[in-house]
Amino acid sequence: MAVEATTEKPKNKAWGGGVSPYNVSWGKMYMWFFLVSDAFTFSSLIIAYGVMRHRFADIWPLANDVFTHFPFIEGHIPLAYVGLMTFILIMSSVTMVLAVDAGHKRNNKAVANWMLLTIIGGFMFLGSQAWEWYHFIHGTEQGAYIMNDGTVARPSINATTHEIDLNTLLLPGGKTVSGAEAAEIIATSEHFHGANMVKNEYGHPLFGDFFFFITGFHGFHVFSGVMINIIIFINVLNGVYIKRGHYEQVEKTGLYWHFVDLVWVFVFTFFYLV
Amino acid sequence: MSAEHHNNDKHDSKHGYYTGDIHNQFIEEHHQSNSVSSIWKTFWILLAITLFEVGIAFTSIPHSILIVIFIVLTIVKAYYIVAYFMHLKHEKKSLAYSIVLPFLLILYLIVMALAEGNYLNLVG
Numbered sequence: 540m541a542v543e544a545t546t547e548k549p550k551n552k553a554w555g556g557g558v559s560p561y562n563v564s565w566g567k568m569y570m571w572f573f574l575v576s577d578a579f580t581f582s583s584l585i586i587a588y589g590v591m592r593h594r595f596a597d598i599w600p601l602a603n604d605v606f607t608h609f610p611f612i613e614g615h616i617p618l619a620y621v622g623l624m625t626f627i628l629i630m631s632s633v634t635m636v637l638a639v640d641a642g643h644k645r646n647n648k649a650v651a652n653w654m655l656l657t658i659i660g661g662f663m664f665l666g667s668q669a670w671e672w673y674h675f676i677h678g679t680e681q682g683a684y685i686m687n688d689g690t691v692a693r694p695s696i697n698a699t700t701h702e703i704d705l706n707t708l709l710l711p712g713g714k715t716v717s718g719a720e721a722a723e724i725i726a727t728s729e730h731f732h733g734a735n736m737v738k739n740e741y742g743h744p745l746f747g748d749f750f751f752f753i754t755g756f757h758g759f760h761v762f763s764g765v766m767i768n769i770i771i772f773i774n775v776l777n778g779v780y781i782k783r784g785h786y787e788q789v790e791k792t793g794l795y796w797h798f799v800d801l802v803w804v805f806v807f808t809f810f811y812l813v
Numbered sequence: 814m815s816a817e818h819h820n821n822d823k824h825d826s827k828h829g830y831y832t833g834d835i836h837n838q839f840i841e842e843h844h845q846s847n848s849v850s851s852i853w854k855t856f857w858i859l860l861a862i863t864l865f866e867v868g869i870a871f872t873s874i875p876h877s878i879l880i881v882i883f884i885v886l887t888i889v890k891a892y893y894i895v896a897y898f899m900h901l902k903h904e905k906k907s908l909a910y911s912i913v914l915p916f917l918l919i920l921y922l923i924v925m926a927l928a929e930g931n932y933l934n935l936v937g
Binding site: 553557558561566572575578587592595603622635636640787797798812 | 828829830831832833834836838840842848849852853855856859860863864866867870871879880883884887890891894895897898899900904905907908911912915916919922923926927929930931933934
């Protein structure tokens, strides 16, 4: 038998032929190298973001001033919402490993349950991202005045009354203008709320472009992952892997799902924290 | 062909599967290395790091130091995800190196591109 012949090979001859040098199936190796190439794509996007941020370092908006919403709570709460999104994604990664672990133990029912929880986690993350996009696109109540040269002047908010103060405008880089100068900006500039691909109220237009592209590309990965997870879940329910004798397909899907989590860890750092 | 192998070896006490390629080698699954307790340990580490990151973002630590802390902690998180969740720690060393070493090129791109970004304002 071919299997017996391979076991006779000396162990230190991994690359001498006759054995699988990486000791993984072709499917898992393909998944790993696909993920390497996908990681390169994401790296390029995040590095491009970094380059433009360094280029416009003096006027680049701070994420802490942009993403400050939290559902059902009024006020300025930066980072809490993305922190929650990170928690949701890490949690769904845990349920995925538990599904793989249940697969190693050949417990079909447990695999199905953990896969279902992973899918729910994925949908929760996608819903959170939709909510985040909604607020980014619709913008704030005070909006901003976009001048002819593209510079953004944002009305300040009174610290005690929480009312919009049109007498003091905040310029990029921490500068403020007030009085007649502010009135002139308001008279000659376009009042704009939220963000689209061409302009946004938060600062440089590229900030919005990178936000849409990087979180959108990641979100599409999450969406694809959820769809693949659903297919695997249906397979598990139909007993496909009982017939096959092993749950390697769950492992390969798990690799992709953890990768999505891994990318989010970097997006979280470079878009929201740094 | 490989399906026959599966059926023949189903009674095998060792858990695993065949690679399905020309070698059709038996891959043993290691569950000890990825036990449920180590999964939850990894989860708590990731959660603690994330909470720590969000927490120190609001302190008065200078931004330049914060950036270094955030990037180091991100790499620590990435290590735990890849090593334990994606199980790379327990794969063959040669596979791990084949996957990790190409990222030296990304390191090079980061250094080159960010240096370039600082000078782009000189050309418009």
